[in-house]
Amino acid sequence: MDVLRSVKGNEDDEERLVRRVAKGDRLSFEELYRRTSPWLIVRLRRRCSDEQIVAEVMQETYLAVWRAAGSFAGAAAGGSAVGWMWTIASRRLVDAFRRRAHHAELPVAVLVETVAPAAEEEALAGAVGDAVGSALRELAPELRQVLQSMVLDGLSVRETAVLLGLPEGTVKTRARRARIAMREALS
Amino acid sequence: MSETHASAQLIGRYVGGDTGIPGDELWALEAHLENCPICRGRLAEVVGEQTPDVTSMLSGIWSELEPLAVSAPEPVRRRRWVATWASPTLVPWLGMTALVMGLALLVDWADTTAGRPSLVQLLAPVAPLLGVAVSWARGLDPAYELTSATPRAGLYLVLRRTIAVLVVVIPLLLLVGWAAETSVALSLLPCLAFTSATLALGGVIGVSRAAIVLASAWVVLVVGPVLAGSMIPLVLDPAGLPLWGAAFVLGVVTVVARSEAYTRLGSHR
């Protein structure tokens, strides 16, 4: 497993790999894993501090990719392979949390970012429009967390509630407050 | 927006699990990573260099994963599209219809008495009913209860399935009629009238029962007497077409008015 190999590919590479995986090409599968697993595992680790769950979700995701690659190749017209993989991974993460929900002794922690007063940070130039960027930055962390789950990660209200360990009503309230805050900041 | 990429420092902080990254930068970074293979590659390099525990996790996951990836690739998708139109149990009944019409054709060929009414022409109006019976059939469709509980259940689904039947049966009739050298064009409106009547009556007593009732009534009241020679085929006269048209419209109106019946289990057991 050589993660140090640098990748100089164009954007279509992952899609092509998935199409070959759909035909049962195991070398392409290994290549796909090599390219995408670092990104996926880091993203998952930033949402779940339990390493066992992360490992479980990673395995389930790639297994699902292996088995269902044909469906992606057929269905997604213009979708990205990596986006599809995240959809699978995020839902598996939610399912893993559900499985442990009734184990009262295990509140699985999720990392919450604190707002850092960063002065000299090298921001991604023009990444998020300035107004939106500062609105996001100023948002209370628990509101931004809900927004991140629903918008960036693409989860539904129910799934967000399971992932963050909150009642659905709380998730909805925070999402509403976040929307209002963003709208106010942008107007 | 220009093609800018994430800085090495930001990626390093991201990989390291730094919780102090400002919200908007983190958001932008994650959104960017989902779209940029170059930055994903750079992230992979950083993982390899800076976080050996993650690297070993990845190797561990792969070694457990690799032996499990053995199944065959996915099969062809043709059946899925067809199933959204025709009822999954339709094919045998279409075969049966073709068989019946084929036999009628043979009878017509065999019996060359002049002026004798054509069996093909007589049976044409009820030809689709075998297929229509399956479009909403308690006894013939194993997944009947499951299907009636779904959102798509209802008039829309029943019509879709009926159209699938007509799309096959009508060309079949035209073909058989051409082979028998009779005109079945006159029978097409009666076909539609019978179809809509079956669906309408089916909303009350169940579509398969309705199909049996109507088909039997036709055979007993019309086909039989005509073949026995005691009755002129009035019902197949061009002058009778407006009546058939009216029957068709009446059937359609009833079906639409009672469309809720197709979303529930019949109350009869």
Next chain:
Amino acid sequence: MKGDEQVIRAVNAAEVAPTTYAWEIRAEGLRVKAGRRMAVDGVDLSLGAGVHGLLGPNGAGKTTLIRALATVLRPAGGELELLGASVGGRTEQRRLRRQIGYLPQDFGFYKRFTVREFIEYMAWLKEVSKKDIPAAVQRAIERIGLADRADDRMKTLSGGMIRRAGIAQAIVNDPRILLLDEPAAGLDPAQRLRFRELLRELGSDTCVVVSTHLVEDVAMACTDVMLIDEGKPVFRGTPSELEAAGGAGDAGDSPIERGYTALLARHQPDRGSR
């Protein structure tokens, strides 16, 4: 940033509007006919997230009740609200059914379909959006553990696997209300164990109603139990309360079975022992 629009999904106001209902399933004085008989007679329900067991002897009206909850039978009397919406109007029903999953007792399937094709067909019938169907089907197949048989024809499956495929089609649209009529029939003990775990997983945020003869399953997986007899409710409470209702003198091999027979006997004293 190129492609950001694909990543960001707008949060829809309707999605985050406050929930207007207290219970996913609410019924008052519900009466439902099966044929000419009033099979459900005066049942009250207020069910939220969790696993709710439905017990009762044969002919007690369990299947009729579940069918009414699945909106395939229209109630003859009383009130029934699912997800805050009164059961009745047409378009409301379609929207409602998209959030319901149902596994009937007589689970019929198409023998020539593969497991995957069958569940995809059911997903289509449940109006899961076309691009989501393959991923949703794969997830459902993996959750019930049929991943290695997914591309085999259904006629090659054992009874227990077929039942599991039935459960998979019920959960493929990630429903808020899940209605299972005798879901564990035909499952061997190991499979029943996995199934109970699945039930608990689902119960964390879904309202699951399980009608079953297997009293032990009820004890293990359900958060509360309802016992009905001849269409009438006999008992509502937790499995431990059901156990407590029985004593040494009642028939049964386990505390919960004894509780079950005790309550039934009390309800119909002239029936004699069952």
